[in-house]
Amino acid sequence: MNAAGQRTLLTGNQAVAWAVRLCRPQVIPVYPITPQTPILEQISAFSAAGEMTAEILTPESEHSAIAASIAASLTGARVFTATSSQGLLLMHELLHWAAGVRSAVVMCNVNRTVASPWGFWPDQTDSLAQRDTGWIQWYTESAQESLDAVIMAFRLAEGVNLPVMICHDAFYVSHALETVIVPGQAAVDRFLPAYSPRFNIDPAAARSVGSNVDQTTYRRARKDIGAAMTEAGVMTDAIAAEWSGLTGRDQHGAVEIYRCEDAEQVFVTMGSLCGTVREAVDSLRGQGHRIGLLKVRQFRPFPGDQLRGLLRGRERVMVLDRNYSPGNGGILHQEARAALYGMQGQPAVLGYLAGVGGVNVTPADLVRMAIESGPVGQDDNKFTSVWL
Amino acid sequence: MREILIVGRGGQGAQTAGNLLAQAFFSAGQYVQSFATYGGARRGTPVSSTIRVDARPIRLRCDVTQADALLCFDASLLDQALLNRTRPEALIVVNSVRSPEEFAVAGERRVYTIDGFKLAEAHNLGRFINSALLGAFCAALRDPPAEVMSRTISETTPDRRPENLAAFHAGFRTGEGIA
Known part of the structure; x- marks a missing residue:
């Protein structure tokens, strides 16, 4: 070795x-x-x-x-x-x-x-x-x-x-x-x-x-x-x-960004889904879409400042949640929305329940989702997450 | 990237075959990603193993829904639902005494049959057909190279190594003859 x-x-x-x-x-x-x-x-x-x-x-x-x-x-x-x-x-x-x-x-x-x-x-x-x-x-x-x-x-x-x-x-x-x-x-x-x-605790010095x-x-x-x-x-x-x-290998801290340099739209997600999103981003970039991925590696402490810095001025953020909080929706969606709320250059934030229960999510599903979301509009102010 | 699907019944060795195949592709210098269904798996129930092979690191983290090649340990599992998980031009190797023509499959799919039980019994392996089937599959797929696959079997088989290697080579020759 x-x-x-x-x-x-x-x-x-x-x-x-x-x-x-x-x-x-x-x-x-x-x-x-x-x-x-x-x-x-x-x-x-x-x-x-x-x-x-x-x-x-x-x-x-x-x-x-x-x-x-x-x-x-x-x-x-x-x-x-x-x-x-x-x-x-x-x-x-x-x-x-x-x-x-x-x-x-x-x-x-x-x-x-x-x-x-x-x-x-x-x-x-x-x-x-x-x-x-x-x-x-x-x-x-x-x-x-x-x-x-x-x-x-x-x-x-x-x-x-x-x-x-x-x-x-x-x-x-x-x-x-x-x-x-x-x-x-x-x-x-x-x-x-x-x-x-x-x-530390020690029997010889009780506390x-x-x-x-x-x-x-x-x-x-x-x-x-x-x-x-x-x-x-x-x-x-x-x-x-x-x-x-x-x-000698790239390690990342609280977040990792992928192809976000000029992105108007950014996927935000955590865990294994990120790999599939990278393929979707490459495919959408190939079709002329300015899109990227922000991977949240560290959920606690929540990197709210980094999200604000990296997502300021983007048109739209699409949060993918492989989890579900009944009565509210995707947990990352809610936290990302809260972090981005009220800042100058606040992007529209959409939430998708993607892969809940281990349901398969393919790059094609994400490409379709991004294309069908269309131009930024009224729907982007929806508070609740959408089931993919 | 190539995507391979291996389907069998719990206890037949389909998952072991998947791991061996992944190990061989890895030894041949490829990037691989291999996973098997688990949880509900027990002897006799359908189980599947999937392998992705590429020259560059594999990022996808989703199910294989359009396999380029399928190795099927039990012909009774080769139904339309399974075929729908393969590409229209997929290569299919199925363990069966029947002829390929008896399997009505749509599209350009190429079907090859191999009598795994006959080969396994001929090499004193009883019902353990995975080495023989791996041989036929490698020959039909023309990858990984036979010497890499046989070295992998040799290094990882805990029991009856010569018998497994002989069954692999017999399967490989059969595969070369039909594919």
Whole structure:
């Protein structure tokens, strides 16, 4: 394996496991769930082969897995966990705890439909429903991006003392076998030194965290999380720039733009759908349309300032949501609209529910959608998302 | 970019065949993206595996709806709905004792049949037909090269390696003869 890394064939889940191995975590509590399980299987295989030394805990539920993760992180250990859908929902209460006690847990959530009805399909409602828990959230498009994201996430989580959730879509990323460059151990070690926590719990010097507080202290703790989120928003871009330099591959921070230079219309979306949108953008550009893509990689902290800067003066923004908030619509649509509202040069913002429940979305669907949306007009002021 | 569809019943090895094919294209220097249906998959139910192959990185993240080539492990699955997932000029290799003419398919689709069970049994593989079918498919598709595919099988087959390699080469020769 040379410094630039080893070109190999991995699924998105295997790529995550490889990244975890390279980051040398000490504790990995995980409860299996489709379609996350191959992450745990690959980590277990590395461990069985003596290639990882982390303590792998397999408690009786996701609730206990995240509880163990939080506690281990507070002792100063580097901690990874992974889950999906129902498992993430079972963790919900403790997701707030993880951020509240300022743990630095890194988690991979495989985005899968939430029951009922039961399904295994890509849909981001599971993690978007955790948006107010205080976790930093990243959404990735490919196995390669998931691998790089895990490595960068440890830097960020341990830098600002907030947990980071990396979300990749079931099936199209988690189970797709594709070309992945696995970086060398030396590059990762240089980028990610051992975790040195600013505070930790230790039986030899007893103290408690997350105890009963008065109103003012609670409010201060929330404001501190807010400040850490702001800091994370800045650090993400710096970390991506540093990892780009070490890998020789382009890494992106909170957002990535594709062919937006003179774009009048811009697609905005997250996760695996971005790849399909790139093909649609190329096709529409070939037909003379000035169109591009803004990919939101970081949903929390929400990069509202970057959206405002990059989308100012565009004619129209088309937000694609692979999620659904019943009674309101697409979650990214609502947040993007709110971020862009009231600024000078505000574009019209349209929302499309595209791929909800894992429904197939092809470049042809998106090309048709963009062409049929016609000139900017009255319809662009619609508040609700449209089902594609 | 080429898009390939492999369809079989759970337990027949269609998904393994898909992974082996993806590995071979990768070894031959191509970019690949391969995924299989899962979730409802269990022994006997229809399962499918898809592979995209290109000289440049593959960005598409959607289902294969117009495959250039189809490898079908069970002729009973080759219905109109499945044919609709292939291009009108698609190459189709199907495991069957019947002749290609007995498969009425529309358009310019080229159908080749191969008796996978006969080849598997001849090489002491019982009902494991994937190596034989992969041989015929590679020959009909003229890609990936036989030596790359056989090396992939050799490197990844956990059990009965010589038998699987022999079945692959027998399938390949049969494929060369009919395609």
